[in-house]
Amino acid sequence: MAAAIIEASKKHPKPDQVFSYGTAGFRMKAFLLDSVVFRVGLLAALRSQRQGGRTIGLMITASHNVPEDNGVKLVDPMGEMLDERWEAHAATLANASSDEDLVAKYEGLITELKINTSVQANVIFAKDTRESGPALVAALTDALNAVGANFTDYGLLTTPQLHYLVRCINTQNLPDTKPYGEPTEEGYYTKIAAAYRKLMQGKPRQGQVTVDCANGVGAPKLKALAEAIGKDIFDVKVINDAIDVPSKLNSQCGADFVKTQQRLPPASQASALARCASLDGDADRIVYYFCDSDGSFHLLDGDKIATLAASFIADLVKAAGLADLRIGVVQTAYANGSSTAYITKTLGLPVVCTPTGVKHLHHAATKFDCGVYFEANGHGTVTFSLAAHSAIASHSPESPAQATALENLRALVDLINETVGDALSDLLLVEVILAHKGWGPKEWNSTYTDLPNRLVRVEVKDRSVFKATDAERRLLEPTGVQEKIDSLVGKYKQGRSFARASGTEDAVRVYSEAGERAEADELARGVADIVAQF
Ligand code: G16
Structure with missing residues (x-):
């Protein structure tokens, strides 16, 4: 096994970079990810063996990030995110300095976690529409082959579809648990479509909903779902579905664009009071919005x-x-x-x-x-x-x-x-x-009125110096920054603001809200200026 890993790992050398498992796995410029995906493949197999051979999922996506980025995250047996205690193990393998060190760390994990390597590992994986996806899949399969894992490549899927499949597979033959669904992409559509049709029985049709798919994998998958439901019950207009133009992914469209810009994606031509929604690049997020008859934009986040x-x-x-x-x-x-x-x-x-x-x-x-x-x-x-x-x-x-x-x-x-x-x-x-x-x-x-708010992204020299506490509402470090933010916030009626390092982008995010629109914007700018000094 050690020799096979070393041989395969030689094709996936580690760049001079420190990797960490962030908010949603490893995520960065795609050209840095080859060795990371290879090593996460090794970990996926170990995780499956530790779980008695239950199937582990692996998704290659950078979700809302720019097209040049990519990422990888693991899905645990019931379809939930990887157990947090294993994030450190992922980082240990990703940061091993050489092929030999990688094998030493891999074997160290086997001993530390008491993994029975005679158990057959089972892994399934999928990717989003990014150009870098296929090469990263090749790195992954090299790892899975090196350790003799069983695997299935589900091709293009939304991230939540992969989570669904993992749970379906692992609940197929359990004595006390109902299977979650049929473990196929088709099964996903069938289950959801049947439930939707049932719930809409006898309900008046609400007119068309326009969905911006961020030019990502959500576009073909939403079309397939709509087909499974039937046009008579689900009238959807799909926009931003250009998945064959990789540079368009999440560009001037998508849930993150609409949430941060608080305006329509330019491609939207929805009429007043029409329901509109935007997905992100891997279709795990959605926001709704509409324009009033006076043209004003309203976000339903x-x-x-x-x-x-x-x-x-x-x-x-x-x-x-x-x-x-x-x-x-x-x-x-x-x-x-x-x-x-x-x-x-x-x-x-x-x-x-x-x-x-x-x-x-x-x-x-x-x-x-x-x-x-x-x-x-x-x-x-x-x-x-x-x-x-x-x-x-x-x-x-x-x-x-x-x-x-x-x-x-x-x-x-x-x-x-x-x-x-x-x-x-x-x-x-x-x-x-x-x-x-x-x-x-x-x-x-109209159920309640949002306080005017603003979310901004601040580029800093080193986001890792920003350490937050209290569910990320306060900064512990750099020293003195929180006091400055507090004193600024105190100047605004209903003011609230915080800054925290993003776990998916190389930036710090600043959020603010206040009683008036102009004040929320001013507060966000002020806190962003404080943060930008570091
Ligand atoms: C991921 C996470 C979300 C998180 C978002 C932004 O979303 O799954 O829980 O809100 O990143 O995180 P951060 O502010 O740390 O960058 P996605 O849709 O990008 O996978």
């Missing part, structure tokens, strides 16, 4: 999706006679203050705040029976505990109204991709809720 979903699920659970299920919402520091107030005061639901990164939110959400988690940037889903699954499956309704609510709740569970934020499943979730409530985007938007 992850916070608005979370509040919509939480209020709908809370009502449905109660109507189904399952009021004992504990429902909660998980947010990050980026959540608009008005959304948090709305959830706690109007909806009467608990809110938990975690650091940025789906891995943190997901973990916190699983502590509730129904955990609704969304980052403001549109990344989120709903998780159901085992107790919730079994209560929803086995409850006997006591009235026709309860029976209807229960049927809808069961279909909703099938509609939602519980494994991770999934833009396609979230799109349908929003469409269903709006149809059930008889709302357009304007009614949805």
